[in-house]
Amino acid sequence: MAEKQIKKLKVVLLCGGKGTRLRPITESIPKPLVKLNGKSVLEYLMNSLAAQGLTSFVVCTGYKAEMVESEVNSFAKKDWKINFVNSGEEASILKRIIDASKFCGDNFIVCYGDAVADIDMNKVLKIHQKNNALVTNVLYRMESPFGLMETKDDFVVDYKEKPILPFWFNIGFFIFEQSALTLARDDNWIEFLKKLVLAKKMCALKHTGQHITFNTEPEKKEAEEKIKAFSYVFE
Numbered sequence: 765m766a767e768k769q770i771k772k773l774k775v776v777l778l779c780g781g782k783g784t785r786l787r788p789i790t791e792s793i794p795k796p797l798v799k800l801n802g803k804s805v806l807e808y809l810m811n812s813l814a815a816q817g818l819t820s821f822v823v824c825t826g827y828k829a830e831m832v833e834s835e836v837n838s839f840a841k842k843d844w845k846i847n848f849v850n851s852g853e854e855a856s857i858l859k860r861i862i863d864a865s866k867f868c869g870d871n872f873i874v875c876y877g878d879a880v881a882d883i884d885m886n887k888v889l890k891i892h893q894k895n896n897a898l899v900t901n902v903l904y905r906m907e908s909p910f911g912l913m914e915t916k917d918d919f920v921v922d923y924k925e926k927p928i929l930p931f932w933f934n935i936g937f938f939i940f941e942q943s944a945l946t947l948a949r950d951d952n953w954i955e956f957l958k959k960l961v962l963a964k965k966m967c968a969l970k971h972t973g974q975h976i977t978f979n980t981e982p983e984k985k986e987a988e989e990k991i992k993a994f995s996y997v998f999e
Contacts, residue, residue: 770889771817776864778936779806779877780826780851794828796877797835800976800988806832807839808880808991813873816885820845822867823877824860826853857953862945869942876936879977882994888939888969898944898965899957903932904975932968935975 779796796806810821821844825832829850840846851863861874871892873885883902892900906929914922947959960966974994978987 770886772869773818773871773873773889773939774820774822774868775813775818775873775875776822776824776861776868776940777806777809777875777877778824778857778860779832780824780829780853780855780860781857782827782853794832797831798878798984800984800991804835804839805880806835806877809875809877810836810840810844812880812882813875813885814841814844818873818885819843822847822849822864822872824864825850826855826860856951858948858956859951861940862948865940865942865945871939871941874938874940876977879936879975880991881935881937881971881975882973883937883969883971885937885939888937891967891969892939895967897939897967898941898947898963899960900939900967900969902935902937902971903968904935904971905929906931906933932970935971935977 777796779794781795796809797804800808813819813821819841823832823836823846825848829848833848836846836848847867849860849864849867851860855863865872881902881904888900888902891897908924908926908929911923911925912927913920944960944965947963948956957966974990976987976990978984
C-alpha cells in the first residue's frame with residue numbers, strides 16, 4: 765500500500781532561509797544552491813526524491829527567491845510538477861509549511877532544502893501509517909565533534925575521538941498530515957514539535973544510512989567527499 769501511496773505525495777522543500785551559519789558563502793547564494801562537486805545540494809535532493817517516484821514539488825522560497833527558482837528550472841525534468849511559494853525572507857519554517865500545504869493533499873512530505881540522505885520514504889510512510897501519526901520525522905545518530913575524555917580522580921581513564929553518541933537528531937525529512945497544522949496556533953516551529961510530542965502524535969524513523977549536511981567550509985569539503993559514496997541515490 766505504502767509503495768503506491770508514496771508516489772502520490774507532494775514534497776514541500778524548505779529553501780527560504782538565509783543559511784547564516786554558512787556565511788560568508790551564503791551572503792551571495794542561498795544554502796540549498798551551494799555546489800558540491802558541481803551540483804547544488806537542492807539538485808541532489810530533488811533527484812534523489814524523483815528516483816523514488818516523487819516528482820511533485822512545492823518549493824518554498826524567501827531569501828534570494830529568484831535565484832532558487834532559476835536554479836530549479838535549470839535542472840528540473842520535464843515530468844516534474846513544480847510550484848513555488850514565496851513566504852518572504854523572514855518567514856518561519858512553520859509559516860512556510862502552512863503556505864505550501866495549500867498546494868498539497870491530506871498528507872505530504874516536508875524536506876529541508878540543504879540536506880541529502882539515502883532515505884527510503886516508503887519506510888517512513890509505513891511507520892507513519894502504522895502509528896496513525898500526525899507527523900513522522902527522520903532521525904540520525906549524533907556524532908560528537910570533539911574528542912571526549914572520561915576521568916577518575918585526577919586521571920584520564922578513557923579517550924574517544926569523535927564518538928557516536930546515544931542521541932538522535934532531526935535531519936529534516938518529514939511526513940505531515942494536514943490535520944497536524946491545527947496545532948500550529950502560533951508561528952513557533954519548536955513549540956509546534958513539542959505539542960506533537962505531548963499529544964503522542966509524532967513518530968520517527970532512525971536512519972542509519974548516508975546523510976549529508978554542512979554548516980562550515982571544512983564541513984562542505986567533507987560533504988563533497990561523502991556524497992561520492994552514494995551517487996546511486998541520484999540516478
